[in-house]
Amino acid sequence: MRLVKLDQCPAGVKLGKSIYNENGAVLLAQGTYLTNSLIERLKQFHIFTIHIEDELSEGIEIVESIPEELRIEAQNVITEGLNAIIELNTNSSNFQGMMKSGRAVRSMQKVFRDLLNSLNENQTALNLLATTKVYENYVYTHSLNVSIYACQLAIENGLPIPKIEEIGLAAMLHDLGKLHIPREIINKPGKLTDEEYALIKTHCEIGFDLVKQVHEIPIPVSHGALQHHERIDGAGYPRGLKGEEIHKYARIISVADVFDAVTSTRSYRQALLPHQGIEVLFGGYETQFEGKQVQLFKECIAIYPPGLTVKLNDGRTAIVTKYNFNAVGRPEIRIIKDEENQDIQPYEINLGDPKHLILEIVEADALLNV
Numbered sequence: 584m585r586l587v588k589l590d591q592c593p594a595g596v597k598l599g600k601s602i603y604n605e606n607g608a609v610l611l612a613q614g615t616y617l618t619n620s621l622i623e624r625l626k627q628f629h630i631f632t633i634h635i636e637d638e639l640s641e642g643i644e645i646v647e648s649i650p651e652e653l654r655i656e657a658q659n660v661i662t663e664g665l666n667a668i669i670e671l672n673t674n675s676s677n678f679q680g681m682m683k684s685g686r687a688v689r690s691m692q693k694v695f696r697d698l699l700n701s702l703n704e705n706q707t708a709l710n711l712l713a714t715t716k717v718y719e720n721y722v723y724t725h726s727l728n729v730s731i732y733a734c735q736l737a738i739e740n741g742l743p744i745p746k747i748e749e750i751g752l753a754a755m756l757h758d759l760g761k762l763h764i765p766r767e768i769i770n771k772p773g774k775l776t777d778e779e780y781a782l783i784k785t786h787c788e789i790g791f792d793l794v795k796q797v798h799e800i801p802i803p804v805s806h807g808a809l810q811h812h813e814r815i816d817g818a819g820y821p822r823g824l825k826g827e828e829i830h831k832y833a834r835i836i837s838v839a840d841v842f843d844a845v846t847s848t849r850s851y852r853q854a855l856l857p858h859q860g861i862e863v864l865f866g867g868y869e870t871q872f873e874g875k876q877v878q879l880f881k882e883c884i885a886i887y888p889p890g891l892t893v894k895l896n897d898g899r900t901a902i903v904t905k906y907n908f909n910a911v912g913r914p915e916i917r918i919i920k921d922e923e924n925q926d927i928q929p930y931e932i933n934l935g936d937p938k939h940l941i942l943e944i945v946e947a948d949a950l951l952n953v
């Protein structure tokens with residue numbers, strides 16, 4: 584299986600992984616042979632890359648970081664939870680609403696414990712790109728992804744379980760305030776006006792106020808909503824906090840947040856690949872983000888996930904076949920073209936092997952025709 588750009592796919596390619604909607608229903612099943620009309624339909628859903636099965640990529644497995652069933656359950660719990668809290672009005676006599684949001688928070692805490700256990704058991708480099716999804720409302724999917732990335736980052740920080748659980752809940756709730764902002768503005772392609780940008784920025788305080796109303800939510804969790812757009816150099820919002828003035832949870836969540844934002848497809852732009860997302864984070868090393876978090880994050884992400892096409896510094900082309908846990912940036916690969924770009928009988932090498940130390944990946948992309 585490999586990852587390719589949809590606009591390079593001719594009719595007849597075989598879908599390697601199912602495509603889901605945000606509720607977890609299968610829109611297009613694995614094994615489907617794509618027709619031109621299906622390809623057009625997927626483009627309308629703003630899907631840019633898909634996994635396909637073909638001869639060159641035979642035997643390459645793309646492992647999901649979180650089992651499908653758990654991911655779908657977590658997505659539904661988060662969606663319901665965010666909606667329950669957003670429905671709370673500021674009238675504190677809304678007893679029913681308080682009960683409902685309290686229950687929703689407990690469900691979120693429970694499902695987060697399942698995510699945490701799953702990450703602890705699987706010990707694989709995170710690859711959330713392994714699932715292709717079509718969504719109506721980006722906030723819900725983003726909240727799940729950020730909670731998974733933040734969870735792994737909290738584990739890498741060596742934090743105790745109760746703190747990891749608080750970070751997980753904070754990550755699930757961090758963008759809650761965005762549900763209060765008109766969707767046309769959140770999804771607006773192109774440049775925002777000053778007024779629109781000012782409105783979007785209010786989501787931190789709106790989220791903070793909503794989260795504070797729910798007694799079941801520990802106080803430090805609300806800092807995730809309030810401070811996840813603060814930046815180490817003080818250039819963030821809403822308060823322009825600097826360095827360690829920013830709550831630890833927010834310093835972790837901001838890294839997870841930006842990585843998911845740039846590696847997710849939005850209606851107005853194509854997603855970056857993981858190695859490009861990591862570059863964005865390093866671009867903000869110790870200015871936007873705490874350097875330690877960026878470094879730790881790099882170590883837990885599948886920078887070159889299996890199925891990606893890569894070019895080596897000697898001109899050869901390959902498909903990534905496996906992660907290399909000892910060296911995340913140096914995966915195992917299947918060479919498919921030689922230095923002169925000629926098709927060859929494929930063979931595999933491990934970039935983590937010391938004898939290949941002079942080889943480097945210089946380009947990576949989701950390509951069908953290379």
Ligand SMILES: [Fe+2]
Nearest residue numbers: 757758811812
């Ligand atoms: Fe945000």
